Each structure stands twice: as structure tokens, then as C-alpha cells.
């Protein structure tokens with residue numbers, strides 16, 4: 476159970492009288508891009524967390540209604556709305572976790588990299604404001620291409636002199652959620668028990684599920700490994716095609732992002748047993764950023780778990796070597812983007 480992350484939103488706030496005896500944690504969370512396809516259900520899910528006292532919702536448009544609507548849920552957190560660049564600083568002051576799902580999603584036929592031009596600028600601008608107003612916050616980057624937007628965020632934070640690599644996360648939780656679901660279906664396992672680490676990055680072949688490290692222990696034929704790996708890598712595209720122009724994954728993404736927020740808050744609250752996969756600055760490979768399981772603590776990444784990269788199957792080792800060139804190029808594209816603008 477040590478490695479199992481749990482996300483169990485509470486539909487009811489805790490009993491008030493118990494609250495007075497045992498004060499609740501009171502973290503503040505900001506969602507930037509809160510009126511979007513991901514932002515809305517994500518804000519709803521995190522509104523249910525008993526660990527949050529304030530939820531700050533920011534978007535360039537339409538966020539007032541989302542906040543008014545959510546504020547009627549009788550769960551503990553206060554909801555505040557912030558619209559447009561002038562209100563961004565106030566949105567960020569004093570927050571513990573900033574989640575960024577702002578930006579355009581894919582349409583059929585597009586890769587995540589096709590979003591670079593628009594989303595790179597959005598992430599750069601937002602992270603500049605985070606650096607100025609919430610330099611100690613955990614930053615969760617959802618906006619794609621994550622393989623480039625996380626390095627962009629790192630460069631911006633470096634330029635501002637506030638980069639703490641332990642607190643910058645690319646959200647790859649959806650890859651883990653998908654891997655767990657597909658493996659449970661294929662092997663007839665109880666979903667709640669299944670845990671598949673997913674390493675590398677968050678686009679196409681850079682997404683590498685380590686099926687040999689699945690818990691509980693389960694064996695796969697070579698065909699099953701290939702089929703499951705390809706399905707996990709293309710799961711985002713499955714949704715993009717099914718939505719046929721109306722966007723990409725939003726509901727499953729909101730669920731996954733809410734799980735990552737909940738894990739971060741539990742870590743901030745002193746729980747010493749919180750593990751998640753995330754795309755972070757890393758020395759696990761020769762690449763400067765890499766997704767793997769990490770242990771979360773009060774100060775962010777407490778440890779990068781290296782054991783899961785040992786004893787890989789031949790299929791996994793080859794896939795790991797094969798993803799490095801693409802991931803390296805995506806990381807460099809992000810770094811260059813910020814350096815050129817400096």
C-alpha cells in the first residue's frame with residue numbers, strides 16, 4: 476500500500492464539531508484557466524477537498540459564473556474569481572499550489588507539439604506572475620506540450636531567481652490513470668488495486684508505461700505488452716478523435732489533476748507516504764527532465780524513485796532508449812523559446 480495514491484473526494488464536509496477539536500488543514504489553491512474544459516471539472520473536484528480553505532479561480536474570460544456556481548457547494552473552501560491579467564497577482568498571493576490548465580487543446584490530426592506556439596506564450600506569462608507573487612508554491616503544469624512547457628516554466632523561474640526544481644511538476648497523472656484502467660480491464664483485476672508506473676514524458680512514444688512493474692504482480696504476453704503500451708500512448712488521441720473537434724480529454728484529466736492536487740496537499744500537510752509519477756527535473760537519465768515516480772513531501776519532491784528503472788524488460792529498455800531523442804528535442808525547444816525572448 477505504500478506506493479498507492481488515493482484520491483477520494485469527500486462529498487460532504489467533515490462534521491463541524493469535530494473540526495473545532497481537530498483543526499482542518501487550510502491550504503489555498505489557484506487554478507489558472509479555470510473556466511476551460513479541464514478547469515471547470517477540476518475546480519469542482521478540488522472544491523470537495525477538506526484540505527482546502529480557499530480556491531482561487533483565474534481565467535481570461537467567463538470565470539465569474541463558474542465561481543458563483545461552485546461557491547454554492549457546501550464544502551469548506553471559499554471560492555474567489557479573478558479575471559484578466561490585472562487580477563492575476565491578487566489571485567496568486569498566498570497560495571500553496573498553482574495548477575495551470577490554461578491554453579488551447581488538440582483537435583483531430585494535431586500532435587501536442589502543434590500547440591507549442593500558442594501555449595508556450597501562455598505558460599510563460601502565467602509562470603512569470605507565479606514567480607512574482609507565489610514563488611514558494613507548488614506549480615502543476617497541465618498545458619501541453621508538457622514536455623516543453625515544464626522546461627519553459629523552469630527557465631522563467633530561473634530568470635526570476637526563484638526556481639526550486641522540487642516544486643515544479645508536469646502533470647502526467649492521466650497517463651497513470653489510463654494505464655491502471657486499461658491494465659485492470661485487460662487482466663480482470665480490481666481497479667483500485669492496480670498501479671502502473673509511467674515514465675519518460677507526456678507525448679506519444681515518450682509516454683512509457685512500465686508494465687513489468689505493475690502492482691499487483693501480473694504477467695503479460697509480448698502481444699499484450701505491445702497492445703497496452705500503444706493504447707496508453709495514444710489514449711489522448713482516442714479522446715481527441717471521439718470528440719471530433721470539440722477538444723481533448725477534460726473529465727478524465729480533471730480527475731487525474733485533482734488526484735495530483737490532493738496528493739500534493741497531503742504531502743504539504745505532513746503525510747510521509749505520498750508517491751506520484753510526475754515530469755520533473757531529474758538525474759535518473761541524461762535528460763534534464765524526466766517523468767518517474769517521486770516521493771512528495773512538504774518541500775516538494777523529496778526523492779526521485781530510481782528503483783523502478785532497474786531490471787526493465789528488453790521491450791521497456793528499447794522503448795526507453797527510443798524515446799530519449801524526441802524528449803530531448805522537446806525539452807530543448809522549451810528552453811530555447813525562453814532564452815530567445817530574454
Ligand code: NAI
Pocket residue numbers: 507508509510511512513514533534535536576577578579580581590594597600601616617618619620621646647649650677722723724725728
Ligand atoms: P479549453 O480551451 O477548454 O480551456 C482552456 C482555458 O484556458 C480557457 O478557459 C481559456 O480561456 C483559458 N486561457 C487561455 N489563455 C489563457 C491565459 N493567458 N490565462 C488564463 N487562462 C487562459 O482547453 P482544455 O481542454 O481545458 O485544455 C487545456 C490544456 O490542457 C491544453 O493545452 C491541453 O492540451 C492540456 N491537456 C493536458 C493533459 C495532460 O495530461 N497534461 C491532458 C489533456 C489536456
